[in-house]
Amino acid sequence: xxxxxxxxxxxxxxxxxxxxxxxxxxxxxxxxxxxxxxxxxxxxxxxxxxxxxxxxxxxxxxxxxxxxxxxxxxxxxxxxxxxxxxxxxxxxxxxxxxxxxxxxxxxxxx
Amino acid sequence: xxxxxxxxxxxxxxxxxxxxxxxxxxxxxxxxxxxxxxxxxxxxxxxxxxxxxxxxxxxxxxxxxxxxxxxxxxxxxxxxxxxxxxxxxxxxxxxxxxxxxxxxxxxxxxxxxx
Numbered sequence: 456x457x458x459x460x461x462x463x464x465x466x467x468x469x470x471x472x473x474x475x476x477x478x479x480x481x482x483x484x485x486x487x488x489x490x491x492x493x494x495x496x497x498x499x500x501x502x503x504x505x506x507x508x509x510x511x512x513x514x515x516x517x518x519x520x521x522x523x524x525x526x527x528x529x530x531x532x533x534x535x536x537x538x539x540x541x542x543x544x545x546x547x548x549x550x551x552x553x554x555x556x557x558x559x560x561x562x563x564x565x
Numbered sequence: 566x567x568x569x570x571x572x573x574x575x576x577x578x579x580x581x582x583x584x585x586x587x588x589x590x591x592x593x594x595x596x597x598x599x600x601x602x603x604x605x606x607x608x609x610x611x612x613x614x615x616x617x618x619x620x621x622x623x624x625x626x627x628x629x630x631x632x633x634x635x636x637x638x639x640x641x642x643x644x645x646x647x648x649x650x651x652x653x654x655x656x657x658x659x660x661x662x663x664x665x666x667x668x669x670x671x672x673x674x675x676x677x678x679x
Binding site: 459463489491497498499500501504543545552553554555556557558 | 605606607608610613621655667668669670671672673
């Protein structure tokens with residue numbers, strides 16, 4: 456059973472702080488890794504994708520991948536109340552059968 | 566319209582009803598998907614279509630029947646559902662089913678089975 460594990464939260468951070476979201480996965484053959492943001496009552500939207508070990512930065516968001524440890528994380532710098540949402544980690548083994556985690560709920564406190 | 570459009574947004578149906586969910590994508594993608602999202606559970610892949618051919622059926626009960634008449638349209642036909650089928654049903658599309666391209670989701674249909 457391929458699994459993606461996330462802490463369900465809620466993770467509460469003050470406005471302006473760094474939010475750190477973590478994800479582990481069980482399938483060592485996984486090749487593609489995604490972070491989706493889902494606001495309450497809305498559909499998931501892609502915010503980051505990462506395919507190789509290391510860091511990938513896009514604005515306030517940084518995705519980190521460590522395939523040896525089967526670990527992927529998302530850092531949100533200068534967190535804003537508008538970042539309050541559920542963040543879904545998704546992992547794919549190449550063939551487009553994506554496995555999602557249950558998501559981490561982030562609350563940014565003004 | 567752009568992106569992925571799903572209708573209806575909300576649906577309430579009895580266990581003996583027959584209804585259909587509709588999805589349309591305007592992104593020129595070749596692959597389309599149905600996902601089920603229930604509270605406290607991860608998104609569950611139900612079906613994958615690539616160029617109108619079904620390439621994945623994730624052990625979904627036969628009371629759910631997909632149809633993909635062309636690469637832009639996807640339907641999910643529902644009949645004799647159970648209360649535990651109440652969930653958010655999400656349609657998604659991607660460039661194709663082989664490359665690691667991200668999924669683009671529609672707004673979903675919130676289904677309630679009474």
